[in-house]
Amino acid sequence: MGWIVWTVLIPLALVAAGYGAFRYALATDAVGLLDAGDRLFRGESQIRTVARAHYGQDPAQKLEMVLPAGAKGPLPIVVFIHGGGWDSGDPCSYRFVARALAPHGYAVVLAGYRLYPHARYPAMLEDGAGALRWVADHAAAHGGDPSRIVLMGHSAGAYNAVMLALDRQWLGREGLSADALRGVVGLSGPYDFYPFDKPSSIHSFGEAADPQATQPVNHARGDAPPLLLLSGDGDTTVKPRNSLALAKAMTAAGEPTQAIILKGVNHTGMVMKLAQPFARDARVIDAVLPFLKRVTAPAGPAISAPVQARSR
Incomplete structure (x- = not known):
């Protein structure tokens, strides 16, 4: 009977410990703990890290590339840019995003960027372009398909991702074509926040x-890559009006875009729903x-295709 007790109690203790870590992460916004809890629930067997690199001299200019375990590629690529108010965050803390997406057949690149006070606008966009x-x-060379890249970000990272797609100059400076991006997923992003009041x-x-010129809503264009804009009606940090304003501007410019507002979701809850056990609410991943x-x-063309001049 003893072994039966231990085979039941040990898994329950692990689950309880993992859930406790998640509750602490919820209270403190400690994304590293969120990732640790997700790793406890999901494990690492479904993914493999194929590259760790720096694309610049600053320690924050780093990235990781993750593939599904056993995949050979070439796979479509999701480049995920973390949030943190442009003054905090580490891409290594967001491996739960790779665990959520890679098993569905995507190469996931977790990209960092320079943060305040060491850097200000437009450093985050220059770095996003450098990562791309x-x-x-x-x-x-690592199993990704550069002709199929989607940008994705949460909060400040969603701002970075959307701006890189809408304002061609940032990728253009790296000899890349923003128009070759396949799409952008913005989770709880600030797109219309001038005048600056935080x-x-x-x-x-x-x-x-x-x-x-820093505002994505002012760069809406009808020939932009498709946007998926998700926000929560409980978000008081970056209010849903940001997604609604950008969707309206994009639609008016000729690219029909809808903002999806999830009921009962707050700012951190949006990205937490990509991590277990919160992913049981599957509205974000779905x-x-x-x-x-x-x-x-x-x-389609690769992002490194020659940049074509277009009228705005």
Whole structure:
């Protein structure tokens, strides 16, 4: 009977410990603990890390590339950019995003960028472009398909991802084509937040020469890659009006776009629903996966294709 007790109690203790870590992460926004709990629930057997690299001299200019275990590729690539108010965060803490997406057939790149106070706008966009330059140059050697790249980000990372897709200049400076991106997934992103009224935006954008040019809503264009904009009606950090405003501007510009507002979801809850055990609420992943499948399906030009000049 003793072995029966232990085979029951030990798994229950592990689950309880993991859930406790998640509750602490929920209370403190400690993403590293969120990732540790997800690893406890999911394990690492479904994924493998195929590359760790720096695309610049700063320690924050780093990335990781993850593939499904056993996959040979070439696989469509999701480049995930973390949040943290442009002043905190580490891509290594977001491996739960790779565990959520890679088993569905995607190569996942977790990309970091320089943070305040060491960097201000437009450093986060320059770094996003630098990370994509690395992807264009090296991802194929590790099993990714540079002709099928989707950007994805949460909060500040969603801002970075959307701006890289809408304002062509940032990728253009790296010799890349923003128009070759297959799509963008923005989770609880700030897209229309001028005038700057929070420490995070004041610190990172307050010295911008043209504040209006920092706003994604002012770069809406009808020939942009498709956008999936998710927000929660309980988000008081980045209010849903950001997604609604950008969707309206994109639609007016000729790219019909809908903001999806999830009931009862707050700011951190949006990304937490990609990690176990919170992924039992599958509304986020159930919106993301069909979008990824749709936009990465057909063949198209690689992001490193020559940049074509277009009128705005």
